[in-house]
Amino acid sequence: MFKITIIDGYIDEPTCLGVPPYISPYPRYITGAILKQDKKNQISYYTIDQIRQKDDFSFLLKNNLIIVIAGTSVPGKYLAGYPISPNEIKKFLEKITVKKILVGPAAKHGFGIQGGRKTYDSVLLKNIFDLIISGDPEIVIKKYLENNLKTKDINISEKRKNAHSIKDYANLGSKIVKQHPYFPDYIIAEIETYRGCPRTITGGCSFCSEPAKGLPDFRPINDIVEEIQNLYKQGIKAFRLGNQPCIFSYQSIDSGKIEFPRPNPPALTELFSKIRIVAPGLKTLHIDNANPGVIARYPKEAETIAKTIVKYHTPGDVAAMGVESVDPVVIKNNNLKATPDESLQAIKLINKIGSKRGNNGMPELLPGLNFVFGLAGETKNTFTLNYEFLKYILDGNLLLRRINLRQVIPIPGTRIYDDIGDKFVKKNKYLFKHFKNKIRTKIEKPMLEKIIPKGTIIRDVYTEKTQGKLMFCRQIGSYPLLIGVPGINEKNKFIDVKIVDYGFRSITGIPYPLDVNTASRETLESIPGIGKKRTNRILANRPFKSKEELKKSLDDLEIFDRILGFVKF
Numbered sequence: 001m002f003k004i005t006i007i008d009g010y011i012d013e014p015t016c017l018g019v020p021p022y023i024s025p026y027p028r029y030i031t032g033a034i035l036k037q038d039k040k041n042q043i044s045y046y047t048i049d050q051i052r053q054k055d056d057f058s059f060l061l062k063n064n065l066i067i068v069i070a071g072t073s074v075p076g077k078y079l080a081g082y083p084i085s086p087n088e089i090k091k092f093l094e095k096i097t098v099k100k101i102l103v104g105p106a107a108k109h110g111f112g113i114q115g116g117r118k119t120y121d122s123v124l125l126k127n128i129f130d131l132i133i134s135g136d137p138e139i140v141i142k143k144y145l146e147n148n149l150k151t152k153d154i155n156i157s158e159k160r161k162n163a164h165s166i167k168d169y170a171n172l173g174s175k176i177v178k179q180h181p182y183f184p185d186y187i188i189a190e191i192e193t194y195r196g197c198p199r200t201i202t203g204g205c206s207f208c209s210e211p212a213k214g215l216p217d218f219r220p221i222n223d224i225v226e227e228i229q230n231l232y233k234q235g236i237k238a239f240r241l242g243n244q245p246c247i248f249s250y251q252s253i254d255s256g257k258i259e260f261p262r263p264n265p266p267a268l269t270e271l272f273s274k275i276r277i278v279a280p281g282l283k284t285l286h287i288d289n290a291n292p293g294v295i296a297r298y299p300k301e302a303e304t305i306a307k308t309i310v311k312y313h314t315p316g317d318v319a320a321m322g323v324e325s326v327d328p329v330v331i332k333n334n335n336l337k338a339t340p341d342e343s344l345q346a347i348k349l350i351n352k353i354g355s356k357r358g359n360n361g362m363p364e365l366l367p368g369l370n371f372v373f374g375l376a377g378e379t380k381n382t383f384t385l386n387y388e389f390l391k392y393i394l395d396g397n398l399l400l401r402r403i404n405l406r407q408v409i410p411i412p413g414t415r416i417y418d419d420i421g422d423k424f425v426k427k428n429k430y431l432f433k434h435f436k437n438k439i440r441t442k443i444e445k446p447m448l449e450k451i452i453p454k455g456t457i458i459r460d461v462y463t464e465k466t467q468g469k470l471m472f473c474r475q476i477g478s479y480p481l482l483i484g485v486p487g488i489n490e491k492n493k494f495i496d497v498k499i500v501d502y503g504f505r506s507i508t509g510i511p512y513p514l515d516v517n518t519a520s521r522e523t524l525e526s527i528p529g530i531g532k533k534r535t536n537r538i539l540a541n542r543p544f545k546s547k548e549e550l551k552k553s554l555d556d557l558e559i560f561d562r563i564l565g566f567v568k569f
């Protein structure tokens with residue numbers, strides 16, 4: 001029997017997210033491996049944020065083994081947790097004389113520090129770890145435990161036989177979610193449906209690490225459903241089918257034979273409908289990546305699948321499409337997956353099926369677009385073309401939930417790493433900075449105004465983090481909107497908000513309905529048209545027992561009518 005601690009330093013890969021509120025499959029599968037080796041093994045799970053709060057790390061010495069999950073190969077901006085850095089690993093673990101293992105993207109490709117910069121090689125941490133696992137952690141860890149923690153004969157690059165072979169690990173490991181600090185309310189399980197990309201046949205996109213996983217190996221429908229059933233039984237109510245390169249290509253026909261295999265709508269219907277049967281009270285069911293090249297090539301199948309998603313999912317969902325660039329030179333040089341016309345077709349199709357507003361205030365399903373900069377062939381014209389493409393979408397009243405602009409991280413093993421590295425990132429650094437600002441002001445803000453018109457009520461946003469007098473809140477799901485709520489300070493609860501204003505990437509909302517007798521000064525001032533003077537008057541005259549009493553204290557009937565749209569007594 002072993003005593004093992006898992007430190008979740010969080011991961012962010014192109015096809016998998018594990019930064020809170022997300023819990024990735026890594027800690028779950030690893031737990032499954034540990035319990036499969038011996039069900040009496042004791043496992044403690046800590047997030048890196050929990051470790052950061054400790055002054056004394058001697059509790060780690062009581063373990064036989066410490067497993068660190070780490071690595072952001074596509075680092076983003078995070079609100080609810082911040083991924084572990086190589087320096088923190090040294091600080092927390094260098095003096096801990098217990099066997100230690102590093103797993104995750106950091107162990108496979110190094111630590112992604114920020115867009116445009118080369119990764120930090122995990123070999124530099126070899127003095128700290130007994131094993132740095134480049135294969136599948138659950139497979140290697142189980143063998144390591146069976147080998148009584150001896151590294152001899154352990155193949156650190158060993159991989160699973162096939163997608164079905166992780167079934168037991170996924171099911172047994174579901175219980176670890178209970179140790180997550182955000183359990184049970186604010187946690188969402190990232191679910192794997194397959195890995196590998198069909199475009200591996202042609203080498204895939206120049207910057208992407210997914211082709212290194214080979215051709216798609218689909219998890220059987222019932223394996224995925226069983227894992228969700230187990231997670232649901234533990235108490236998980238939010239799920240994202242996000243761990244795959246394209247949800248529309250799940251179980252696609254002739255996958256492995258052609259670059260863009262035909263989607264398989266019946267498989268998606270079976271998957272989604274079965275999930276709803278085993279998790280009837282789920283609160284979130286979202287998706288992530290979708291290949292615009294697949295959607296455009298097979299519009300009939302894609303439309304059926306989009307309808308299926310909208311039928312079974314929860315609103316506020318995002319199909320994140322890797323457009324990467326609409327410059328034909330960059331597309332050709334980097335073997336990207338879609339032409340500008342194909343991307344546009346895919347955007348139109350998702351809008352057609354998903355733009356209707358759902359019961360939580362958000363449109364059902366919208367496209368998100370990912371752009372990557374620093375690719376081979378990029379010139380000033382690339383930025384112009386990308387801008388014109390986005391402007392065309394905005395002017396054409398098509399909706400985009402998210403525009404993700406990032407500079408490429410040259411990951412070892414990708415074509416870009418060997419061919420050009422960060423040459424174009426450095427060369428076009430200022431063009432990128434300028435482009436980003438232009439998109440924020442000229443595209444994203446007006447787009448937000450279209451997606452969430454003023455007065456929209458957004459349901460179930462979680463009060464997450466305060467910054468000055470502002471509380472940042474989000475719904476739980478795929479790329480949730482960041483909502484700033486002025487003047488509230490109670491964290492960790494779900495509230496409804498009414499939207500009153502827009503920033504570039506976030507929006508402002510106030511609690512809805514608002515109790516005018518207890519609301520703070522900052523919240524009252526945020527109601528459109530109220531301002532400082534009327535807020536002072538409200539504060540001086542409350543409590544109000546009725547609308548009439550409030551009416552008397554205000555000087556303007558129009559303002560009174562407007563306030564009535566926000567408040568309760």
Ligand code: SF4
Nearest residue numbers: 197204205208210245
């Ligand atoms: S289509 Fe391109 S970006 Fe998407 S998984 Fe395949 S290689 Fe990666």
